[in-house]
Amino acid sequence: MQFVCLDFEGVLVPEIWIAVAERTGIAELRLTTRDEPDYDLLMQRRLAILNAHRIRLSDIQMVIAGLEPMEGARAFLDTLRARYQVAILSDTFYEFAAPLARRLGWPTMFCHALEVASDGRITGYRLRLADHKRRTVRALLDLNFQVFAAGDSYNDTAMLGEADLGILFRAPENVRREFPALPHVAEYDALLDRFAGAAR
């Protein structure tokens, strides 16, 4: 009985903040957890930039509504869901994830939430739980599942280490170099093969 835990951005969908940076022309918003591993620092910087440019939640949601899942992501996820149980563990926010989750057939997601003022300004965020990706994997292990995980970023490495099998997927060179013990694959089929080979 297996559970597969997947990171969201970079594994199934594009990096949302990079898309926002491109569409708004604000290059500073290109920062991700790949560049700034301290998540709270990263978020405070992002929110300050948004408010300085008077960008509201609805503006970002319009950008996200125009994004597509990565090529092959839906078929990959459908294959996974027919074989295993699947949870998406992401440090994005439910308010951002929803339009993409709908396109992916509403997979179960573990995210955070935004705080939004009545005028639509994003005033803050509620981290549901620190270190939630690793803790969710731990909870599933304690519920007696075999757990596989895949992700591409610094904020995935703790969950990848906690899982029975953790795999870096299309991770940038710096992450791969810092975590040489984690196997790396670049294609969905290779990920399916790794999971199938490890299933008890």
Place this chain on the structure above:
Amino acid sequence: MQFVCLDFEGVLVPEIWIAVAERTGIAELRLTTRDEPDYDLLMQRRLAILNAHRIRLSDIQMVIAGLEPMEGARAFLDTLRARYQVAILSDTFYEFAAPLARRLGWPTMFCHALEVASDGRITGYRLRLADHKRRTVRALLDLNFQVFAAGDSYNDTAMLGEADLGILFRAPENVRREFPALPHVAEYDALLDRFAGAAR
């Protein structure tokens, strides 16, 4: 940030063992957790009956492939998944649940597994975890979700008690009488209203 935990049979799909009893004409298979709250005792009796009648996994899977989710179940589940995260917590087996899960758009399911001999006889089952419904609700609470739950049977009452809001759905009279503290509703819309009213 809310998680909804739902029982499967009696809430979203018909009672699988009752359907098998009807199609095979073996009345003894009509027993459910409503009648026999000791789950292991119930399962041992079911497996002995199946083997006495030479009924194999593939026979049962054919029956299940012919079942429909309950009227309105898919729309109810789709509405839930657009609003909250959803997990189905069931004491059935993945081998039985899969054809129905496919029709419901692959919701995330927490179940058990069967042991099947090479000739297709069901020789036993692997309970993933005792008391798994309540423990899963506990794990989600510990991951800082507000948790709502709904079910119809004895084996749901522990998870209903553990959740922030637990509701009996179309429960038989004996269960309602034994657990008078649990609210009861009979329609999906009423369940949606209860959840919406309790969401923080």
